[in-house]
Structures are given as C-alpha cells and as structure tokens.
Amino acid sequence: MSANATVPAHQALGLTDSEFELIGEKLGREPNGLELAVFSLMWSEHCAYKHSKKLLGQLPTEGKHLLLGPGENAGAVTVGGGKAIAFKVESHNHPSAVEPFQGAATGVGGILRDVFAVGARPIAILDSLRFGELSSGRSRYLLDGAVSGIGHYGNSIGVPTVGGEVYFEGPYEQNCLVNAMCLGIADEDRLIRSAAAGVGNLLVLMGARTGRDGIGGASVLASAELDSEDASKRPTVQIGDPFEEKRVMEACLELLDRGTLASLQDLGAAGLASSSSEMASKGEVGLDIDVGKVPLREEDMEPFEIMVSESQERMLCVIEPAKLGELEEICERWEVRSAVIGEVTDSRRLRILRGDEVVGDMPVEALVDDCPLYDLEPTAPTEQIYPAPPRVLDSEDPAEVLLALLSSHNIASRRPLFEQYDCLVGSRTVRRPQEADAAVLILDPEEGNGAIAVSIDGNGRRVACDPYAGTVEAVLECAANLACVGAEPLGLTNCLNFGNPEKPHVAWQLSESTRGLADACRALDVPVVGGNVSLYNESGDGPIYPTPVVGMVGSLTDAALAAPTGFRRKGDVVAFCGEPMPHLPGSELAKLQGEPLPTELPAVDLAAVRGWQEAIREAVRGGELSSAHDMADGGFLVAIAECCLAGGIGASLDLGDTPPAAWLGWLFGESPGGFVVSGPTEAIEDLAESIPLDRFGTVGGEALVIERPIELSVSLERMREASGALAEAFL
C-alpha cells in the first residue's frame, strides 16, 4: 500500500494522528498495512458515526410496536397478527455523484440486503432524491442515471418501488442525494439478529465473488468531500447485479425459513472487514478468517483488498458445522456460491489468515467500539449561508402563479419518473404512486387482510431556513400523508444528509435537526427504528441544504378505505381542515420569486397538529370521505389543484367576501397542519366536530375556479400541461 510519498499512510487513509496513535495503543504495536486499512474504514465516519453518535442518543427508540431498534441491519415494528415490518433508509450519495446509474442501483441493492439480513422479505422500495436545477446538464444526467439505476435494480429483482420524492435546488448541483428505503415482511418470531454465536461455528460467505470493487470506498468515497479530482476515484465504481442478489436473497430467505443459520449479516461499506467485526462484536466472540478461502474474481488480490472490497451481492452467515450440507444444498439450488471462510472463536479478536500465516490480528472491541467520538462545535450562523435562488417568476397574477408552481420541477407530477419503476410486482399495491398521499400495501396478497402505508419526506429548503422547525415539518408531513390514507404511524426511519460536521454551522444544522427529529417523534409517539447518517455532502460551493429524510410506516384497518388524493364525485363538498399558518418565506413560491431564505420558520404546535392528523385518520377509516390530501409544497391552492388533477375533475371555491390582506401568502404560503378533503355534506359535518374546518367549495366541472374574493379559472387541461413539466427532463 503505497500512499502519496509526502503523506503518511494513515493520513492518506483519513485517520488523524491521534487516532493513529490510539490504534497503536489498542494493538500494543504499530498496525501493519492490512490492519491500518481495516482500522481506517472501521473508524471512518461512515462506519463509526464519530460525529453523529452522541446526537443520535437523544432519539426516542422505544414504542409499543417496536421489535428491532437501531443497531440491527434494519429496524422492525409489529403490525399485528404475528407479522413484522422491517425497514430502513440509507444513502448512496457519493457513489451516485460519481456514477449515477451504478451508484443508485447498488444503493438499492444495499438497502435490500439490510432488510433481508434481518430475515424479512423485501416488499417495497421508496427513493428520496435531490439534484441541482434541471437547467443544468449535469443534473439531468444525474437524475436520469439515478432513476434508471433504481428502476434497473428494483424492477429486475422483483421488489416494487411504490413511492419516493425528489427536489431540485442549486445546493445539490455538485453533491446529489440518492437515498433508498426498503420495507420487508417477516413472521415476528423469524426476525434474526446479526450477532455471531457459538464458538466453533463456521463463517460462510455467500454470493458474488470478491473483486477490487470500491476498495477504500467507505473512507475515500463515502467520507471525503467531493472535489475536482473525482476522476482519480474512478476505478472504485461498483457494479450491481440484481440477478445475483435475487438468488442470494431467495437462498437466504429459504435458509432462514428452515432455521439453518445462526446469524446473518450483509456486506456493505467496508466489506468483510466491517461485517465480520460487527458480527463478532455483537456476539462478543472472535473470528478467524482465511482470506485464501474467499472466492475471488481477480487474481493476486492482497489480503487487505479482500478484507475491504465492496463487491456487491454478498452475505455473511454463521452456521453450525453440522448444517453445512443443508446450506450447500440450498445454495446450489439457487446457484449461489458459498464458501466457508473462517470460524467463530472465543478470542474476541478478528484474526486474518492467509493459509497458515496470520496477516492481521485485532481486538474486535477496538475496531467496533473504540473509535473516538467527537463532540460537535455548533455555532448558529449569524445570517443565512445559502444564496438566494435565481428569480424566475415575476407575475403576481394568481392563475399564472398557480401554473408556475404546478410546473415547477419540485411540484410537477412525478409520473415521468415513477413510471420507470415497477410499482405492482408482489400484488400488494393498493394505492399506486400519485393515487394517494401515501403508498398502501396489503400484507398478504392471498388473504387481503392487514395493510400498511408508507411515506418518505424531507424538504431540505425548509430545513435550511430553520433546521429545527424544518425537521419537525418533515416528520409531520410524513405523518400527515399516513393520516390521509387512514394509517396510524408505527415507526420511523431517517437518513441525515448533511455537510461537513467539522464546520460549526453544519454542526449547528445537524444538532438542531436531530433535536427537531427527536421532539417531533416524541410528540407523535413514534419510535425511531433505525436510520443512516451521510456527512460531508459538500462541494466547492459549500454544503448541501441540510436534508433529513424521514420514512414512516403506519398500519391501516381497511386498505379498501384508504382515501385517494383526487376529488372523485361531482357535487362533493370541498373543505379545508386544520389551522396551518401559511407563510411565504421559505416556500416554493418564494423560491421562484428569487427571495432569500429566511433564518426562521414559525413554530409549530405539535400537539394540535397531531390532533388534527388523528381526526383525519379516523374520518378516513370511517370510509365517509371521498378524498384527503395534505397541504404541503406550494400551499393551499396547489393542494386543491393536485386534488383536481389526481381526480380528473374540477372544483369551484368561494373563499368569502373579505379579501385577505396578503392573498398571495394565503393561497401559496406553506405550513404544516392543513388538509384538503372532499365528501358528502354529512361526512364533512361529522368531521367538523373533531377538527377546525372551513367548507368553501364544490367538486365538479373542468376547471379550478375561485368565485370570491378574487376571480380565477384555470382549466384542468392547462393545469395538466403545466404539471407535466418533468417529462422534458427525460427526453
């Protein structure tokens, strides 16, 4: 391992001098090259969470539905009837910025492995994407590649992609975000942990052969700021093979079904080094690994390369020697390669051998638990650090503003994107993308009973305005989406995408955001079951918008009653519920107008919003409402327009005779806590007993019409055309 001549090897590998010294202390000697490589990865931000672990401690991780919390490959909640849903969201930002197709594809491959590693069959994928403005060729290239890559992997492996979100803004231009979430289903008693157990048991590597993929990926790709030297990192691109993963997944699930395995763990960042030491650490055991037994794709690989390779589609398991035959038989049936590469010892050390020669020997605890954790040094910036976006809208004519918002890439229909994803395979999908505010899936396609809803959200611009309030809003929006389909939140996963935490203002964003996440979860009584942190998302232009992405899973009583977004019946009453405080600063309209980001958002009454969400949920569960939709990006009038578009029917509104002083803010301002519902008069009257409610319109016609206090009429056709704006990104 020759590092740059002028820089000591440990520095080139991303370790500080004091970390390097500490490694020597733990080992009682200088680490050799292999040990240094393994330590550098295990002690990287990506594996050790050294700048975020202390913060994550404040997240609530207990709840009555919780089965597996943070610490396992994926968290899990019970959904009743002995069934569990395991889920997690994870980032693959830096690999996707280098090669979007393979980066996004392997991101999906990785999150799928996390879910079947706990014994759950993956049943749904969601994606959360951020790119620069689509006027940039690079952003279009990244978007196209990432979407194709996600589709390629999910479609090929047969797991539906049922939802997601995407935003386009300047701060993501150089550093895009690609987060993927996966949900899996399992019998509660079948969930498996990754702790290695049973001295003398065998360590078996399953799946793809090991090549020089992503060597140093975790420390070089995932934890260093991107710069113009991207080119030098090229050889580390990993290629995904969904067909391999499909067979590995089926083999693993069958092995778990038969109770063949003692424990199971996926290989992700830092490859064998990380997965083996994590397994040993959780099981409080040691492992001997013979790198000579690892099936290789390329000849002459060094032991360190074998240990840190990030070749995809591999799983590691521990089994009793007597069960090896059974494992081999199942692997053969699925045409999955398997090799015994080591065994469980009581040494609590990770010993790497090549044949008889010991080439590395490290205490497991030092690798997994002893990386120094750093305190952040947060300082709130005195002024907004992000530049104002370019002004692209001058008009204040309400119809023109509405159409401009509908065609804004952050609001326009996502159809050109999600049509590239199979949302149907598995026969569970009750509400497809854009049909309802959250995706709805039945648990058992045979019996049809039991259902869940899932949503993923996080508007980075709002968080950039106010990291605390913006993060609270992300959680509330997720929960609001669930409420609209009648689902009660069970658990939450999150991915914290931030810039360089060693910078005081980024540290402040991260700590405020985490505090907001914790408070919102407590207020809604939803535990955090797991997540992921992606730091150093920066470029020469500065950090990305702070972007906590929240994924929430809820349960439904009756999937058939899940309300659609769109208006459905001519003559239905249109009502607005809740008492949001619409506010233009920080909104999508403010963005189009080139307004600078504010440094604060109005505080939210969490308890009140929770109450309103519960009222909506109960009304939807009662089956009386025709539609339900939450007010979010673009505010009130955009929400109504979306209801018209989704249902293919217009509406007429009478907003009263006193013109509000600032009607622009009132129509297009943003704030959590508002819902647009439609239904028969009685249903709306019933609902009014449990939530503040204004009746102000009727469903019908071919246009969205406001009669008073301003006059506006925009045809469905014009709205549809505006809302189709994303298609141009995929030509």
Place this chain on the structure above:
Amino acid sequence: MKFGVVRFPGSCDEMDALLACRRYADAELLWHGDQDLKGVDVVVIPGGFSYGDYLRVGAIARFSPVMGAVQEHARAGGLVFGICNGFQVLCEAGLLPGALLPNNGLRFLCRQVEVEVVNADTPFTHGSDAGQVLSVPVKHMSGRYYAPEEMLGEMDAHGQIILRYRAGFNPNGSVADIAGVANEAKNVMGLMPHPEHAVDPLTGSTDGGLLFESLARHADALAAA
C-alpha cells in the same frame, strides 16, 4: 384442471401469476431445473427477468430444462401462456412468431393501458368478445413486438394476433399495436401486459381475470370431452 407456473431464478411475477391462477383453478409452481410438468394442463411462463435477462431478454431462459418439457407439451397441443418475460422466452424458444425489442423510449415503463381483444376465438380469450376492451398494466423495458411484414400477414390471416393496444396506448412502439399473439394452432399465447395484475378490485382492475378464466374453462371442457 391445473395451472403450472414456471419459476426461473430471476422470475418476479411468479407468485402473482400463481395467485391469479388460483382464483380460477388449482395451480402450482414448476421449477426451471425440472423437466417434470407435474401433469398440469396449462403452463404459465411468468414475468420477471428469468436468468437476469442478460444478453437479450429470454435468450438464456429458453435453454433451461423445464423449457424442453414445455416445448413437448406445446407440440402435443398443451396450453402455454407467456406473460411479459414469458412472452419473450416463448418467442426466443420459437414457440411464438416474432421478437420483442427494447421499447422505443428506451426506458422501463409501468402504466395501465387499454388493449382490445382481436381474436376471441382462442382458449385464452373465448370468455371475451372480439373488440372488448381490457384495462391491464404493462411494465417492461423490452416490449416492442416485431415480426417481418410477411410473417405479420400470415399471422393476421391465421388469426394469431390476439390483443392490440388501443389507439394512444401503445407503450413501446410495437408493430401494428400488437400486444399479444398466439401460434397458428392457438395453444400457445404470449402477451406483454400483465393480466395477473388485473384480477383484484383492491389492487387494480379485474379485466385480466378473463384470460385466466377462459383458460380454466377451456381446459375443463377438454378434460370433460
């Protein structure tokens, strides 16, 4: 009457097809590595990516052991129904005329489309009327049906064009809007849309059920005769 749904290592919609079949008759899975068709009356080749669909869709799957048995079953007049990837496999195997090329748009496309029954006088469609419109989803990357002109003429003459996309619904550039075809004897059919994803009002339309029901009735009638 029994359906058998072939499972390749890369199949995706095999459980969906199995459940759809079970709404109308018995059904079980057949393993790609076995040559035994377990006495089923109708073989269903489901959607997915059989062997990863590397090289060319369906190219490798056609050589699997089970496909040998399916060839024999078809030659003996047995019913074979290929959905999406199954259609591609049957074309590659020479059991159906033509080939499926990458979509004109070069992208994977998942959407609900409308198709029209062209020939209602087959074991697959006798439960419908000619001209009947079905709402079913498509989801594929390589669904552009192609056959040379001469072949198309013959297929037309023999009533082998079974389903067409309605005007405005052709998602992939298929020649003559063809969505599903049969062999000359009409015991083998393939289609790009997914009828197995249109059998339950909870998850979509129910128009696809008609094809499974037609097959089940037909096989029952054969058995009774």
Place this chain on the structure above:
Amino acid sequence: MKARVLIRPKEGILDPQGQAVERALPALGFGGVSEVRVGRLVELEVEDPSRIAELCERLLANTLIEDFEIEVADEVTP
C-alpha cells in the same frame, strides 16, 4: 483462441439506441455524424472456433432481428 462476435440490428429494423445517439450529437457539438447503429459485442476465448457460428445462431444473436459477424484472432497480442 480469442474470438469476437459483432451483433447488430438487422437492416430495416428501427434502432432507437442509434437514433438516440444521433439526436444527442448536435447539442454536444458533433456535426457530420450519421447512420449510427448500436449493437452488441461479445468477446470470448474458445477452444474450437468452428463452433462459434452455431453458438451465435443458438444463443448470442436472434437472427430474426440481428445479424452477426465473427472475427477470430489467431495471433493474440496481449
């Protein structure tokens, strides 16, 4: 022995990939490029080159839609 198989869409069959390349060219400032066809390249090491044609017909190409061409390199230059 190293062999190379070139597989291309048959004359007359629409080649959307080739078209997409042609469409993208002007924006990149490439004039004077036309008739772009995109096909597949398969390279392999074979013991018996006389069987490659059969391999192509049966697996590598679909002769209804594709033509193939085989090139065998007797002398392998590394």
Place this chain on the structure above:
Amino acid sequence: MKARVLIRPKEGILDPQGQAVERALPALGFGGVSEVRVGRLVELEVEDPSRIAELCERLLANTLIEDFEIEVADEVTP
C-alpha cells in the same frame, strides 16, 4: 467514412452479462468457452474521424467503467 467503436467493460469491473452467458454455455453443450465479456458495438458514418475519440468519451462510452476502441475503415466494402 465508416467507423466502428467497440465498448467493453473495463478490466476488473464486474461483467454480469458475460458471467451469465458463460454460466449458460455448458448446458447448451458448448464446452471450451471462457472469458466471455459482453460489450457494445457502435457503428457510424463520420466526416471527421479525428473526433471519434472525443465522441466516445463524451457520449458513447462510460469511461468510468468501460474502455473503448475505435476502428476506422477507409475502404468501405458494402
């Protein structure tokens, strides 16, 4: 002028297609075939062949994971 670009997965980069073909061969009765790599073939008509390399880098090949090779045929035999 007719040109041909051969695009193949870079040395050391996983080639799932090549692997899949290689795995399928024995069952087809084709022994003695190894090191299968599957790539792409782009054929085009160019006025200025000196710009093909740039075209490959910018559009035809993904140089992160693929190598390309250009062959220009001065004499076009139809």
